[in-house]
Amino acid sequence: MNLDDGNPIVNAHDPIVLVRNAHRSFRRGNERVDVLGGLSLEVPPGEFLALMGPSGSGKTTLLNLIAGLDRPDQGEIFVAGDKVSGMNETQLAAWRTRHVGFIFQFYHLLPVLTAFENVELPLLLLPLSARARREQVMTALDLVGLTERVRHRPGQLSGGQQQRVGIARAIVTDPSLLVADEPTGDLDAKSATEILDLMAELNTSLHKTIIMVTHDLRAARRAHRTLHLDKGVLVTEPDMSLYEAG
């Protein structure tokens, strides 16, 4: 993956994600666990970023903070110019619909809804006509290559297909940021490759900024940059070439 691949980073002056000195701790029994201890991070627009690290390193916590699912105890988080760390629950809910698309390890589709209806879900919260919704859903399904299976329920789709529906749902509102938590964790190698191809494609042709948490080196290798977390701090920012060599 080449950094100069027509990415708009060069044109953007402000990072799309800006994390400043974020602290987050949890209670486990009587003990306080500091998951993130003053972490700072900048993600330029259009970047495909991979977050790696052992379990408990705080990568999922960081992803949750960036996606507006959780709020830091201390520090500030800006996404696309909005101060996410200062919003309340309701504001966050509305903000997420417009600005963040989620891709999950276990897809998390609603089992009673068809592929089309699952993808349509986030659009229902936006002031769109049924016709506009339909067009957007079909575009999203077209992008993930699933136009043939719109009437199928999740139970009638393979894992890879379900994840495509998940991705279509993530991009249907045209968010500036996609967050993916182990998107290939539950897939066989072939499907995993297809999903990673799709994500790379979304990144390059639609200029989506993607932040992906993964355990999978192959997956991380598709990203522009990989950050390693350990005990709540970024331990290093390895050069892409290192991975290429490894």
Added chain:
Amino acid sequence: MHTIRLIVKNLRRNPIRSGLTALGIMILVPVVTLIWSILSFLDAATEEKASNLKAIVSERWTLPSQMPYSYATSLSEGASREPDDLRPEDSMTWSFFGGSLDPKTRTFDNSLFAFALQPQKLLTMMDELDSLPADQKERFGKVVDKLASNRQGLILGEDRLAAIDRRVGDRITLYGLNYKDINLEFEIVGTFPVGRYDNSAAMNVEYLLAALDAYPTSHSGKKHPLADKCLNLVWLRVPDRSAYETIGRQIAESPLYTSPSVKVETASSGVSTFLQAYRDLIWGMRWLLAPAILVTLAMVISNAIRISVRERRTEMAVMKVLGYRPNQILLLVLGEALLLGAVSGAISSIATYVLVNNAMGGVKFPIAFFGVFFIPNDALWWGLAIGLATSFLGSIVPAWSTRSVRVVDVFSKVG
């Protein structure tokens, strides 16, 4: 023992569900208990007794029954004339006097209907008062003595006393409702034992008769219109059915009762004639209301058990892998339902019994001339029986369905 521990543990696993189901049982069982209490009382009241029965003598044709008081003495003797004739063991005459505290407006709260009778008969002939426990009998005996010594005495039920807002010892005037222009002054001398007579009143019949005798002097010599119609009922106690029939024949053949003529019937037959008007209502309570509540109950239980079974299919498959037989799993589920049903049902009916009989003083349900109903002692078992029966009915299908849990589900249903 081990099985019971497992059952209890399963019930405690989802306390919300077990609790809700138990609450459902506990709220529905009392309604059935109440309905059955009323029905069993009415059944008992209309059941023909073989011995120690009471007969009622009343006007043959019309309602309300109005007979001349001159019938009283001979009817009380069962119309016996010859030394060989059979006499009833005991008797009581009833005249009804209705009065209102306010001469102008009559409401339910300011009026009452009193049995006018010979005071001592309250203790020997009135249903339930004739079989009071010793301590109550002694207390009420003193009240009756006061009524016997004070012609203007009045005994009231607790509820009636509260409704007219008076206390024992107060003097009241009742303006005649059914006896026009007969206004009587009373002194409240005591109350009935709590229970069936909470809304009743009793007065000394001598007082009513004296008032009727005095009527012509203040009404230009004219008799009161009801002067010859003031005997409403005569009660007779007879040892058995053959005595009842003999006395019935003596009365029917007596030349004394021609205008109007009279009839004799057993108390239970008299009650059942009155209940005819409520026939469909009673039918509905017995065959629609109670069964529908029981079915609702079974469905609430069934729903809860179905949900539990569905959630635990994997677990049941594991148990099968470990060697449990289908019937053991079935019994486990059934046991869960039965335990829940039995315990909640039993608690519920005992609570109903205590609450209704002791705290509330019976349930008010005006039907015919009965006003208050109590939960019979038998009802203490009803809750247990209802709980067991409905939980069995409700859980048998879901319990049976556990037999079809396949061992392979252990592996396929994960995630």
Added chain:
Amino acid sequence: MHSNRFLLMTLAVLAVAVLAAWLSRIPIKYVMRNLLVRWRTTLLTSLAFTLVVALLTVMLAFVNGMYALTESSGQPDNVIVLSEGSTDESFSNLGFSDVGDIERQTGVARNGETPLCSKETYVVINQPIADPPPGRPRRRFLQLRGVDDPAVSAKVHAVTLYDGGAWFSDAGVQRVDGDNTSASAIEVVVGEGIARELGRDRSEQQLASAKNVERLDVGDLVAMDTRRLVIVGVAQSAGSTFDSEVWAKRSVIGPLFGKETYTSLVLKADDAEAAGRLAEFFNTQYTKASLQAYTEPEYFRSLGETNRQFLVGIIFVAIVMAIGGIFGVMNTMFAAISQRVRDIGVLRLLGFSQWRILIAFLAESLMIAVLGGAIGCALGYLANGWTATSIVSSGPGGGKFVVLRLVVDLGIVGAGMFLSVMMGLLGGFLPSCYAVLVRPLDALR
């Protein structure tokens, strides 16, 4: 249940629910399909609603039938005159001498020269039933109304007879075939309801040769101890208290049952307003006798006390059953929610806020309620038109035995649906709150 208040309230609640569901943007398909996927549970849960609502419907229809009797029996332009202090005809005694004066008062309408005054003696008699079929009572109370001039009384009460019937003759008695007793049969006109009731006393053989198997008809005989009644007419009396009465010549039955005086006079005025004035006149200004007068609608309304008592009982039972049902719904909804915690998590992440989740699950329990309630109302509707016996009275002592027709109307359907919807809302509320409290991140872990 003349008012459709509950129906309107139900519609209002449902309208709010639909609006809220629309605003919540949770697809209704999602709610429906989840109910369909668990159709057994859905059905079982809604059956609890069905039973409660069906029972409520039948019970209310019964009381409704009683109200229909007490509220529509009276003619608005009629005044009923009783002796003072009596609220019930059976306790009333009017002096012979007073009657002539009462009917000649101004305000009493006339038919030519005849005042429209129905002079009546009402007696309740205890009729022994000679040979009752199994399961039938051996005695019953029969309500007899003796009238002087059936033509006038029929006009005052607006009672008409079925074809083939006639009012009793001046003598009031006639000889009938097979009369082996010395006394002739008493001619009577019977209400349709009591004709049906008396008809059930017939034996198989009698039924086989009966003119009308549904009820007694003209020419049929009723045993009354030593006397017999011969039916000369059947009144079209459905929906009034006359439905349960037997009418005969007063001069025959008065002496027979020891009631020599009149119990009541019913006077027709020119219109309802004039009737009100006439009743007022007898109550306050008339001095020749102490009377108590009511307009007929007033009089019959006063007999509604029993209805009120029944209504209270029904409401109690319905509410208790509803609470029991609510626990059932709560179980279902708690289970539904714990099964779909992940769905809730996803929806929350996609931006559906807490109140939208609340609405989605409330809508689900409401749908169960509407389904169950609607089936319940439909089942309850089967009872429409059933006949039942009951009693209407103004309080203890007295009352009329009536045959009534169960009436299921929109008001009752509304009450049933309202109860159902409230059960759904209350039963769904706690579990839905629990759904709201699901933390999306925990749900997806």
